[in-house]
Amino acid sequence: MNMQARFHIRQGGFNLHADLKIPARGVTALFGPSGCGKSSLLRAIAGLDRHTDGYFKFGAEIWQDQQQFLPPHKRPLGFVFQEASLFPHLNVRRNLEYGVKRTPTSARFISLEKAVSLLGIQNLMERSPGTLSGGEKQRVAIARALAVSPRLLLMDEPLAALDQARKQEILPYLETLHDELQIPILYVSHTLEEIARLADHLILFGTEGVIDSGPIEEMLTRLDLPLAHSADAATIFNAKVVGFDQTYHLTHLQFDGGELTVPGMSLQLHQPVRVRIAARDISLTLQRQSSTSIQNIFAASVAEMMAEGDSQVTVRLNVGGVPALARVTQKSAAELELAPGCSVFAQVKSAVLLG
Amino acid sequence: MNDADLTALGITLQLAAITTLTLLVIGTPLAWWLARSKWRFKFVVEALVAMPLVLPPTVLGFYLLMALGPNGPIGGWMQAMGGQPLAFTFTGLVLGSVIYSLPFVVQPLQDAFSAVGRQPLEVASTLRASPLDRFFSVAVPLAAPGFLTAIVLGFAHTIGEFGVVLMIGGNIPGKTQVVSIAIYDHVEGMEYANAHWLSAGLLVMSFCLLVLVYGLNRKFRVVKL
Numbered sequence: 001m002n003m004q005a006r007f008h009i010r011q012g013g014f015n016l017h018a019d020l021k022i023p024a025r026g027v028t029a030l031f032g033p034s035g036c037g038k039s040s041l042l043r044a045i046a047g048l049d050r051h052t053d054g055y056f057k058f059g060a061e062i063w064q065d066q067q068q069f070l071p072p073h074k075r076p077l078g079f080v081f082q083e084a085s086l087f088p089h090l091n092v093r094r095n096l097e098y099g100v101k102r103t104p105t106s107a108r109f110i111s112l113e114k115a116v117s118l119l120g121i122q123n124l125m126e127r128s129p130g131t132l133s134g135g136e137k138q139r140v141a142i143a144r145a146l147a148v149s150p151r152l153l154l155m156d157e158p159l160a161a162l163d164q165a166r167k168q169e170i171l172p173y174l175e176t177l178h179d180e181l182q183i184p185i186l187y188v189s190h191t192l193e194e195i196a197r198l199a200d201h202l203i204l205f206g207t208e209g210v211i212d213s214g215p216i217e218e219m220l221t222r223l224d225l226p227l228a229h230s231a232d233a234a235t236i237f238n239a240k241v242v243g244f245d246q247t248y249h250l251t252h253l254q255f256d257g258g259e260l261t262v263p264g265m266s267l268q269l270h271q272p273v274r275v276r277i278a279a280r281d282i283s284l285t286l287q288r289q290s291s292t293s294i295q296n297i298f299a300a301s302v303a304e305m306m307a308e309g310d311s312q313v314t315v316r317l318n319v320g321g322v323p324a325l326a327r328v329t330q331k332s333a334a335e336l337e338l339a340p341g342c343s344v345f346a347q348v349k350s351a352v353l354l355g
Numbered sequence: 356m357n358d359a360d361l362t363a364l365g366i367t368l369q370l371a372a373i374t375t376l377t378l379l380v381i382g383t384p385l386a387w388w389l390a391r392s393k394w395r396f397k398f399v400v401e402a403l404v405a406m407p408l409v410l411p412p413t414v415l416g417f418y419l420l421m422a423l424g425p426n427g428p429i430g431g432w433m434q435a436m437g438g439q440p441l442a443f444t445f446t447g448l449v450l451g452s453v454i455y456s457l458p459f460v461v462q463p464l465q466d467a468f469s470a471v472g473r474q475p476l477e478v479a480s481t482l483r484a485s486p487l488d489r490f491f492s493v494a495v496p497l498a499a500p501g502f503l504t505a506i507v508l509g510f511a512h513t514i515g516e517f518g519v520v521l522m523i524g525g526n527i528p529g530k531t532q533v534v535s536i537a538i539y540d541h542v543e544g545m546e547y548a549n550a551h552w553l554s555a556g557l558l559v560m561s562f563c564l565l566v567l568v569y570g571l572n573r574k575f576r577v578v579k580l
Binding site: 046048071072073077078079081083085087088089098099102103144145148 | 474475477478479480481482483484485486488489492493496497499
């Protein structure tokens with residue numbers, strides 16, 4: 001199932017043309033610099049702003065076209081705003097019940113209790129919004145949006161108004177939503193870290209509008225897009241826990257490109273996990289090194305290369321079908337005679353598990 | 356206080372209550388529209404609403420009398436339709452008071468609705484609330500202090516009016532004579548004791564009402580007078 005969005009948004013300082021096909025599953029990130037129109041696109045999809053000639057189709061249902069326009073309260077969606085915007089005249093419980101009461105019983109598939117437990121707000125139910133911290137407010141706002149049993153969840157920079165500690169408090173809950181609910185989520189953000197942890201699919205915005213869209217693994221590693229050239233460029237892929245090394249306290253992860261060993265044993269067997277490897281944490285050799293401290297070495301081939309400034313080069317690798325980025329110096333690249341098609345060994349110095 | 360004074364007091368309170376209720380019914384949608392509309396000539400409507408603040412009440416009363424009397428356009432039409440002209444009737448008083456006290460109800464409501472802003476209503480719309488539903492379930496409760504101010508000011512200001520009721524009501528005891536005019540009559544007739552009773556009563560009542568408004572505003576910090 002897909003969503004189709006076609007909007008021409010003229011507003012303030014920008015003029016955004018978007019013609020997108022968005023998968024109606026998983027988390028799709030609308031990612032780009034502030035003020036590029038991604039929030040406006042989200043509001044248009046929700047029907048909060050009405051743009052003439054707009055078109056939005058959710059699966060087989062047309063929410064907006066030339067003839068018709070469903071107002072927001074008739075769209076089966078949930079919306080999380082940047083500011084939590086809880087109703088100050090209602091306590092937490094009644095904030096949550098506000099939407100539930102207005103959702104027909106036949107359309108409910110997430111109970112109030114489920115929404116409450118997913119966001120861990122059981123102890124806040126009788127509190128007044130004014131007494132909650134910023135992070136608590138946003139968790140209540142997310143639970144409130146879920147409690148209307150949305151078939152599409154729209155989140156407009158839900159963490160942008162929070163400090164780093166509060167963000168870290170909420171991110172695990174968002175990951176839980178992603179894993180436990182079958183609801184497609186459109187997630188607006190300008191922070192790569194959030195995207196790396198949450199998104200399956202990425203719509204990349206530039207100052208001129210939508211640049212391109214695709215699966216996150218591809219979008220992060222495509223050398224024709226800006227993400228692969230940032231200082232913290234990285235590769236993301238999904239893996240699964242396949243075993244442990246009790247002696248050295250290690251975890252073995254299986255991914256399409258092979259087996260990755262990481263320190264620690266905090267995960268469960270068969271647990272899915274998302275792995276991020278920074279481009280600067282991958283080094284390249286022509287022969288497999290045997291006497292090295294690096295545990296993770298993968299056979300790979302060079303797919304593409306692009307110079308970064310005068311001294312570095314970004315290399316896109318193919319590791320058994322998984323795209324990965326390596327950032328090396330131009331001197332090393334010359335000495336190894338790297339070129340597209342070369343067979344190399346990728347040495348992974350460290351990997352980050354993203355829950 | 357004699358019987359005539361008590362009757363005048365009763366009429367005054369009745370007039371203030373009916374006027375305030377009428378103003379809430381008319382003023383709420385008007386204030387809502389003024390707070391939300393982006394129409395470029397909205398300021399003309401705002402100026403019209405504020406007119407009674409600056410006009411001498413006698414001017415308003417004079418034109419109302421002209422319009423509502425048997426020879427006026429509205430009064431003549433009502434007579435032609437088989438009704439009574441509104442001049443010198445209680446209904447005429449209500450009409451005059453509604454116009455005269457309009458800004459005292461509309462302005463606090465408009466301020467309160469503006470302070471609510473769009474965000475809570477947008478949130479409500481994403482929680483399945485229809486426009487009318489979100490008006491009553493979100494906008495009205497959030498604007499509650501504004502409603503309180505509007506009710507108290509509309510009521511108190513109607514009690515205090517003189518010029519309009521004199522012109523349009525004609526000071527008929529038991530029918531259109533209100534307290535402010537009764538006081539005037541007492542002073543004219545050198546009955547200072549009666550004038551004192553009524554005046555002090557109005558003074559105390561007005562003070563109490565305003566204490567209520569300012570006290571609650573301090574708590575809510577929403578509407579300024």
